[in-house]
Amino acid sequence: MSNPAEKSDAPRSQELAAIEAEAFFYTVFEHLGYDFRHYSDASRNRRLMAFVDKHSLGTISEAQGRVLRDPALLSSFLSTMTVNVTEMFRDPLVFAKIRTELLPRLATYPSIRIWIAGCATGEEAYSVAILLDEAGLLDRTTIYATDIDSDSLRVAASAIHPADAMVGATRNYQASGGERPFSDWYIAKYDRCILSPSLRSRLEFFSHNLATDSAFGEFHLIMCRNVFIYFEETLQHRVERVFWDSLAPFGNLVIGPREGITGDGTKLFKPQDRRLGIYVKSQNQHARP
Ligand SMILES: C[S@@+](CC[C@H](N)C(=O)[O-])C[C@H]1O[C@@H](n2cnc3c(N)ncnc32)[C@H](O)[C@@H]1O
Structure with a gap:
């Protein structure tokens, strides 16, 4: 017993x-x-x-x-x-929407600034760079890609990815509306692929901690996908305020399709496509954190 x-x-x-x-x-x-x-x-x-x-x-x-x-x-x-799982053109429909709805607005700026927060090993940042290049906007864009994990940032900055990841990347790229041969964007060497230096030249990778660091500039688009899922509500709201401060008027925030903006965050961002996690900065004066 x-x-x-x-x-x-x-x-x-x-x-x-x-x-x-x-x-x-x-x-x-x-x-x-x-x-x-x-x-x-x-x-x-x-x-x-x-x-x-x-x-x-x-x-x-x-x-x-x-x-x-x-x-x-x-x-x-x-x-x-840190969970650094990622892939190029992850959730292809989000990239399709960026292509058709967000890039036309970005095209109206003489110089474009984008922040990819929680970029892991950089695949999302390179995917956005490809969209911009295809739209003829990359040469006037700077993409700031940040993370807390220095090992991931080192991989991201190297622009070198495993060759077998290109199979899924190609599939996602096509599902997002990409029409070129995806192999145009990299050179294969043995079991590695080196992404095009023209993409790398518009990307800046550096350390930024969303839990403790503040805004560091003004951006027309911020993407922070699959990061909020690890945060409690209080931390998510802190980060939402940093993003609100960092966005230009009518700037977009893109979060993961399985994430949401709730509570106080709804005063800061209005949904543009809730299903895909695309929000727009609220211009409401009272929204100011
Ligand atoms: C699952 S990955 C998401 C990668 C990419 N955004 C995507 O959706 O494919 C989550 C990333 O968030 C980063 N992260 C976690 N806490 C963070 C923090 N406080 N500040 C910045 N990045 C953080 C992790 O290091 C990791 O690289």
Whole structure:
């Protein structure tokens, strides 16, 4: 017969792990400045446990001391915390809509500024550059692509991607209305593909943390897709205010199709195509954060 005290062990250890996780993320923010305090608990804590197991650290409390003292372990922790899954022309219908509805507005500006926030390894930024080039707008555009993960940014800046990723990229490109041979945009070398230097020359990759950093310029289009899903509502609202501050009048914000703008955010952005995650900056004076 099982001991009733044993039955309650699992929930208690989960509760303890949740308390330790809160303390861990608070300490990492206080001492190192990386703020994961307002990421969604479930996936954040699961990733933290995966990190603890990967390095056989025993408990979250033990991991806390080690991460503070060991830069290599910190770097591994940061990589575990960020999900950098991406692909070129991901959600092709979004890119089709950018092609047909957003580019004509962008074409009215003498110089175009775009911010891709949470760019991971850069595929989304290169996809936007391709759309702009096909519309004859790339030579007057600068695309600022940012992320917190320095390993991802290094890959993005190299413009080198695995050759087998080009199969899905070609399919997505065609589904987005692309009509050229997709191989025009890269040179294949063994198992790697190097994206065209003409695309790379209009892209600037750098580190920017949406949880702690502020606006750094004015943009006509901001894309931040598949990042809000990891954030709690308070953090999402913080980022929405940064985006509102960063957008030119009537500028567009594009978020992931599975993400939404709710609560206070609805004062800042009006849906242009909610299904595809396309919003427009609200001009309402009272919207000012
Ligand atoms: C799933 S990827 C999305 C990539 C791309 N936007 C897309 O939709 O394919 C999420 C990215 O958000 C980044 N990220 C997470 N928290 C962030 C933060 N606080 N500031 C900036 N980027 C962040 C991660 O490092 C990761 O590269």
